[in-house]
Amino acid sequence: MRKIFPGIISVLLFLGAGWLCWIGTAEALSAHASKSWAAAEGRITYSEFEYSGTGSSRRRQPVVRYSYMVEGIDYASDRIAFGPVPSDKGGGAVLTTSRDDRIYAFATLKEGSPVTVYYDERMPSEAVLLRGGGTFVLIYYFCGLLAAGMAVLCFMLATGRIKG
Numbered sequence: 001m002r003k004i005f006p007g008i009i010s011v012l013l014f015l016g017a018g019w020l021c022w023i024g025t026a027e028a029l030s031a032h033a034s035k036s037w038a039a040a041e042g043r044i045t046y047s048e049f050e051y052s053g054t055g056s057s058r059r060r061q062p063v064v065r066y067s068y069m070v071e072g073i074d075y076a077s078d079r080i081a082f083g084p085v086p087s088d089k090g091g092g093a094v095l096t097t098s099r100d101d102r103i104y105a106f107a108t109l110k111e112g113s114p115v116t117v118y119y120d121e122r123m124p125s126e127a128v129l130l131r132g133g134g135t136f137v138l139i140y141y142f143c144g145l146l147a148a149g150m151a152v153l154c155f156m157l158a159t160g161r162i163k164g
Helices: 004-036 137-159
Strands: 038-052 059-070 073-077 094-097 102-105 114-120 123-128
Touching (some): 004 114
Antiparallel strands (some): 038 059
């Protein structure tokens, strides 16, 4: 039983590592593809901050919903950008993409205000407000590599190659 547990843990860690790398790759490919997406005029239908955490770790995250029309069909989305959108821990409500340091002022995203929406012409329901993405994908890969390293360590413990 002592050697089985690290073996099971190593398999789970390898699966988790693969999943993280798969998600990171999917997000990176979508972010890259969005650089050439078509633009449409849209309108903000909802704009608020959601709060999470307590005390000094309290954060606010922008939540935006918008609608837009492509070839006479109405669509709606809530995706601001691919990858994690930075939360705001202080007073300034500003979103940035490190790719080209564009600043998207959240204050302008009031309900009812016009906005440019970038959408995939092959699947118009896929849309973002910010094209491209930053170095966020490195977070997925770093966590995936960390999980893979822990999986190797657990496997070595399970097979007796190192003493635990």
